[in-house]
Amino acid sequence: xxxxxxxxxxxxxxxxxxxxxxxxxxxxxxCRGKCSWYKHTxxxxxxxxxxxxxxxxxxxxxxxxxxxxxxxxxxxxLIHKDICYK
Numbered sequence: 001x002x003x004x005x006x007x008x009x010x011x012x013x014x015x016x017x018x019x020x021x022x023x024x025x026x027x028x029x030x031c032r033g034k035c036s037w038y039k040h041t042x043x044x045x046x047x048x049x050x051x052x053x054x055x056x057x058x059x060x061x062x063x064x065x066x067x068x069x070x071x072x073x074x075x076x077x078l079i080h081k082d083i084c085y086k
Contacts, residue, residue: 004075004082005082006067006068007063007064007067007069007075008022008026010063010067011025011026011060014063023083026079027079027084029056030076030079030080031084
């Protein structure tokens with residue numbers, strides 16, 4: 001499986017945002033507030049899972065495929081493991 005950091009870089013480039021913002025976007029997409037990582041490491045007021053609508057979710061799915069990550073559920077698990085358990 002590819003290094004998950006490559007996905008962060010890919011999304012950052014496609015969205016024209018920083019790598020850190022790409023991680024935040026992917027975290028919103030994957031966890032939707034289910035984990036406590038964001039509450040402990042970021043400003044909880046900034047974490048708004050509803051900011052990811054259907055259109056943005058579809059774009060993120062496409063980015064994941066374009067970046068070479070074929071298994072969406074496995075990729076979500078990798079993102080969650082990388083972001084939420086550090």
